[in-house]
Amino acid sequence: MNDLKKSTPSTKLYLEIVEKLRQMIESDGLVSGDKIPSERELSERLHVGRSSIREALRALELLGLIETRRGEGTFIRDYQDHNLIQLLGTFFLQDPKVKQDLAETKEYLETNCIQIVISSATEQELQHFLNWATEQAFSDDDFFTKLVALNSNYLMARIWTIVNSYARAANQVNEAIEYDSYIRFVHLMIERNTNQAISHYLKNIRKISNDE
Amino acid sequence: MNDLKKSTPSTKLYLEIVEKLRQMIESDGLVSGDKIPSERELSERLHVGRSSIREALRALELLGLIETRRGEGTFIRDYQDHNLIQLLGTFFLQDPKVKQDLAETKEYLETNCIQIVISSATEQELQHFLNWATEQAFSDDDFFTKLVALNSNYLMARIWTIVNSYARAANQVNEAIEYDSYIRFVHLMIERNTNQAISHYLKNIRKISNDE
DNA sequence: TTTATTAAGTGGTCTGACCACATTAGGCTT
DNA sequence: AAGCCTAATGTGGTCAGACCACTTAATAAA
CATH class of the missing domain: 1.20.120.530 (GntR ligand-binding domain-like)
Structure with missing residues (x-):
């Protein structure tokens, strides 16, 4: 029931995942510093491939909304500046x-x-x-x-x-x-x-x- | 020689790829509307996995710098109103x-x-x-x-x-x-x-x- | 010539496999 | 008991190969 549709994705899957994550963060009341589920768990819970999860996480990372630490996990972050600006700047x-x-x-x-x-x-x-x-x-x-x-x-x-x-x-x-x-x-x-x-x-x- | 290093990535690989792509776009003089190599070709030329290429492309897409069309390819885009903003907005x-x-x-x-x-x-x-x-x-x-x-x-x-x-x-x-x-x-x-x-x-x- | 059909190329997605790293639990030595 | 070492486990990072859906162009049929 919580699946993300697979037939003819009107919007890119990773964008749907982003929305799902937003809802998840909101409903669970997660705040800055909190840890979100691992990529593998998200993959199972949302019934999508891990690579799609990762593309969504990359988007959130660019927006400065999350922070990923190898070996530890993915964490909510106070969304601010950074990567995005720097990236656009280099362009x-x-x-x-x-x-x-x-x-x-x-x-x-x-x-x-x-x-x-x-x-x-x-x-x-x-x-x-x-x-x-x-x-x-x-x-x-x-x-x-x-x-x-x-x-x-x-x-x-x-x-x-x-x-x-x-x-x-x-x-x-x-x-x-x-x-x-x-x-x-x-x-x-x-x-x-x-x-x-x-x-x-x-x-x-x-x-x-x-x-x- | 054009490889992207694999040992202890000081910066995330996909960010290095973004930089590589920027250089590629610049040196080739690509402008809005031009097509960039396919994901598979980029994967071979940069000696990185296709999934990493895709994460980099997602970043560029968020920034509104490229546009991907299934079945056709990936194209340079005039950097304008990105769905980045839209994403941030939903948040x-x-x-x-x-x-x-x-x-x-x-x-x-x-x-x-x-x-x-x-x-x-x-x-x-x-x-x-x-x-x-x-x-x-x-x-x-x-x-x-x-x-x-x-x-x-x-x-x-x-x-x-x-x-x-x-x-x-x-x-x-x-x-x-x-x-x-x-x-x-x-x-x-x-x-x-x-x-x-x-x-x-x-x-x-x-x-x-x-x-x- | 015009219209169907096929083939090739491309992005979209999934799966499973390693690797590198951080944390933890047990077992060992002292 | 206290401290240290070492698996074991869990996590993100990356790669490779496989389908799928779609577009375009080449090809065959009308």
Whole structure:
């Protein structure tokens, strides 16, 4: 009853297996670090060949959803970046147009995050952020990672993280030059002054003409 | 000499194969639509099992870099919307908070696209867009698909497409009610009036209070 | 020439067999 | 009893060969 159909697979078998695994993980309430059944057991339980199981696991591994350790097993993993980005990077990230789009997209996303933070972050959170920024040195990457984390929109944060990973892979790192600019920027956010904050971000942090 | 080492694979074999394939594609100058050698031939040429070849191909397929057609072969593909995203979607779209964030993120991205289009689209493109909008009925989805396509930033367009497909999967479809609003909106873009265009978009097309 | 039929090539899948590695259980020495 | 060594077991990693389903092209029949 739990079989995966074999006649004229409308969708690739390994994709069906991925879906089955997802359901299995969900129904069993597995969380990061937990072990999933062995390839041989999955093969039996789902009535499919082990090679098909492996193709599905490769997909999940690429997505960063699982981690396989020889001799030990396969484990749930907090899904994040990695392989995927790196792989795509080694491929066609050399395209200069892509690189250019990358920087622009990153700026837009950061602008979005700034708006969201200003409109939804608490006074405490912003003060905490300000303290962090004043107490130590930080890179531009650090700063915006923190800022994006303050964002209440998790999806937006994830998109930024991915794009930022790409940018990092393309060696596009913004250097934090003047700490004062960042501090003043945080103050503008605390004042909930959206327009000036974004303007300051574009002009003094990203050094971009304002008319884009 | 072209063998892939077998002793103590420091990196997974299928990842090495992916790299080999990349080099092969590059050195042979293969482009979108071209056919790559069959799995059996690759297996012989690289001296690895066919199952390992297949695991590598699955990775490339997930990345949207190739396309496999049973009975025909494997072909290079313009790296675009991969089912990778779709896969990830089936995983994390479970989270209700994410669904909640979808609409907001979509709006931000559309705002970004509007800005980009206004600042980079040609008069011709916009006129063409206006003609399309006046000549027939369209859904909100159609409208913004067209608009986003006008965007010069391909990465941004891809992100919007992904988010939009999420929203669609979550049954979050905006209905196009008053065509006049859309038409007037296009006119504002043609006039390169960024502020009014965005304001009009938020107020009359997305029916959102202006202060977010 | 047109239409069926056949053959060859290709991806999709299954099975069974090793290998390399990690963990565990028993038995041995001390 | 405590510690160490050694099977034995289980796991992912890989390979080889076998079918199947499908596409295309060559071939034979109309």
